[in-house]
Amino acid sequence: MKQSTVFLCTCYDEIDRVVDCEALRTRLLKDPRVASVTVDEALCREGRMTGLAESMNKHDESVLVAACSPLARGDRLLQDLAKEGIPASRVQLVDLREGCSWIHANDGPEAEKKAVDLLEMGLISLHNKEASADVTVKPAGRVLVIGAGPAGLAAAAALARCGIAVTILERGAEPGGTLGLISKIYPDDITPAERLGPLREAIEAHPDSTLRPRANIVSVSGYAGNFRVRYTSGDREYKETFGAVILATGGRIFLPKGHYRYGELKKVITQMELEGRFKKNLVEGKKAVFIQCVGARCDERPYCATTCCPASIKNAMRIIEEEEGQAWILHRDIMTPGNVLESYYRRSMAMGVQFIRFSPEDPPKVKGIDTVESVEVRDSISGVTRTIPADLVVLSTPLVAGVDTPVLAVHFGLQLDSYGFFREIYPLHPVETRIDGVFICGSARWPVSSEQAALQGEAAAMKAVGLLAGKTLAASELSRVPGPKLGHARADNDSCSGCGNCAAVCPFDAIRLQRRRDGGTFRMVSRVNKFRCKACGSCLSVCPNGTMQIPEASTRSIFGMIEKAFS
Amino acid sequence: MTESGSHKPVLVVGGGVAGLIAALDLAALGREVELVDSAPRLGGQVAKLDKIYPGDHCAFCPLWTEIKRVEENENIRIYLTSNVTTINPEPEGYTVTITGEPGWIDESLCVFCGRCRDICPEQAIRPLWEHASPPSFFIDKTQCTQCGTCPAVCPTDAIDTRRPSVYVVLSVADIVWATGFREADLTPLAEFGYGSHRDIMTSLEFEKWTAESGPNQGRILRRSDKQPPRSIAFIQCAGARDLRLLPYCSGVCCMHALKQAQWVKRRSPEIDCTIFYTDLRTIGRDYYDYGLKSLHMATGVNLVRARPGFIRPMPDGSALALNYEDTEAQKIRLERFDLVVLNGNLRPSLVPSSPGAPAPVALDGDGFVDRAGDDVSRFACGFSREPADIAEAVLHASSSVMQCVTREKGRG
């Protein structure tokens, strides 16, 4: 039987004061599973555990360290041993300090019993631990960017500057996305060409970057480092392997049918339609009334779409300046956070844009017979209802989730939020998703300005490059917790009944049912993708047969610990 | 790109949320990182918060994962209780000096036995912070009288009250600023009454006071008499959007107030909470919905569009009087509140405390890093760059790192 080396730390009396370590030592030496027991006053001291790795490797032993809490020094020890080639499956930490001596200082005999129990639990856990097989892949050097708007182009440009080959798929005939519809971008009035130009140059500078227009995804399979994607572009079909995928498919413009007589009266247009007219140098209004939050911050779409207030401010200023006109912005709150946008707001007030606040219970009314004549609004701050003579009404509508988002979510295994945007790993990984290697940015993630979209594209590119930085990518590196992954789940084919509970519950979409020959017939059995699996254990909790196991934390080990808990 | 041996390290100034992610991103690319923070621990301002929006869970837990990753990463060297004191350009980078005042108890040797704490006559020894790994004590240098008692009782000889300042000179390729924010003093703005009564607090003071791991274990109490307040006023834009102090909008305060009000309601639904705002900026992902949740709770939060005329202690000092114009009702009111929380006075940490003193890097008129200035100021993230919430700060960090590593290729 494989034996264990046991180290007991007295922690300069902190443990020994309550729990007699020498007595524990004597008891442990009687256990046939224990090869040797060393009592030390401070295992964390430099050099105390050296030679341990060598000796362990020579005798193929496992080690149990009974000392302070894993959160104190234990995980550092695991890390050091891992560096020496000793995996976590051969090490067991038992907490006799924070978990015993320090909380039961007045309960000597009971604390001793607890220490004995904890050691028994530790030993049985250690002896039932196995190592998961790790797998590695040589990551494909190419990255797929889906969407050629500001987010996608910024991501591709950043990747290109890093020397990474990029394939950009664009649904339309040309790059630009929604940004292509805009005349000038706030707050500095640059044009879309000025924003996108440098990005396209950077992409073209890489000899192996390709932009494929009129593209459509056909199928996706694989995992981080090895995504196999089939897609069409125009009439041709392609099959490529990518190390990572960045989704930058943007949002869709909401058309406010039924709001404020849009579609019914002439000169009631959306912000995007106004942009289109500016681009053609056509303006048809000298008294423009902008209405904010049209179809946003309402029951159907309870969110603020971020860009509408600054966009209205920008266009209102343009009408005052270029058309020598007047402009009113009817709003519920002016959303110009931060320093740049707040000063932009102040500037527009100084320029003469008039801001009228209304309450959602009493929205403005657009008046006119064939075309817009006036807008009646109750100014909630003065309480006075005013009628503004208007010859143009501009409706600010939100970006909603892109039309491709649900299909792409299925292809790539992503989840959507309640508004239809791609879900991220909240709170500190906003461009990462539950699938390693698949990143989201721009308005596909949440409505943002083109400047923010470009910034997010760069951030997504950063995460992609970080993933692909090494020559090989190991499944054990793709951990959601500090340190390497615990291991991965494994299905025992012989006992699998093919019920599919595991595949349904896996939070990382890491399990598939596959057909397997069984004599003259077929069975469905579960198969775990080791790269995607994070060893959370959800699958083993729902498996009716005990088929799903994580070798480092098997049912046998947990049941063993339960049995020994109060021995 | 990944031939890290040919590159010098990158200096990341600030170990808060933005700095941690920037350091991890650089390390993932194979770069060496020198991470400096003036506090005795990593995590910055977010680590001091109790809860974060819109997830409504503790601030610390997700941050802890990143702090551990940074501590375990061999490419990242951490300098705590340290500051960058000089920056001098050199070919292909900068020579920087990092000055640190290390604690007198060596964290790597301390076993947290507490003998020093028990014996200290000034009670100047306290635990470093609750989730420090490994746990250790520190000596409050302002209270220590150097009596010399503690070093003798330490079983590991971890105490050295004569530990010298650390002075490190480094040659780095680039600098990424992630210094975050601190509070600006509201005393000059008389209408807020800050400093005139113990129950007028800033929102960060209130956060600490009512934190579950704080002095009152999460109970909502007045600071003056430790009794539960009947009503709390949250005042937005205190100091912000104000040409006298901070002309910009601090960005995060509307959500912060909604979060604090919601948590007050969860713990003590009988406390009346009112948020006095100008524009309720619930812009980011899921923020508006979060705001609705606050309003539609069983006993919801009240919203009044107003800025205070004055906030003063009542003549008997028992509560606070708030005078304001309810702009949407066109009425001037005088109301009594038991507690007032002021929100808005966040300014970039790099702004020198004494006006006229030099800052380590070029700042714009509002105190944010002037990224259009010279090379030193080119990479900034989080609040040092512009008012930013957690998501924005980490996005800045990753974007800055990408720009930093790709820019060098073009450098002559």
Next chain:
Amino acid sequence: MTKTGTPEIPIETTRPAVDARLLVFACKWCGLIGADGAGRKRIALPPNFRVIPVECAASVEPDAVIRAFADGIDGVVVMGCHLGGCRFNDANHTAVKRLELLRELLDGTGIGRDRLLVSFGTAHEDHQFAGIIQDFTALIKTKKPLSPWIPFRAGAVKEYR
């Protein structure tokens, strides 16, 4: 052999009549941080509980909870991260649902739903961990011991796979 064919297994007679053995499955993240914190503050706790660290509360099988009761445990606590704070993409959400369903089974088998305490997100704070242990111990002590289950110990049931 008894009439029903179950092998005669000696029943413990030395166990006190009123006892409260708790088993705590604590996730290594939020769950253990609370326990660790209580340790650092040296909060005095009753010695009647044992902690089994798990990767995620989602890995706590219903079988394991039942097995705990079968092995003589009087109360089971499952501690995990706050809903919304799970590092494994909300695996704790399904865990909560699963454990709530388990309560029905516990009622049906006479163990009683109160013997399972599910505490997500509250164990992070050290004084809360202490409070949970103390309060739950007090609750369990008010209940009759689960004596009919004791015969299932000591090898009566074949070792699990």
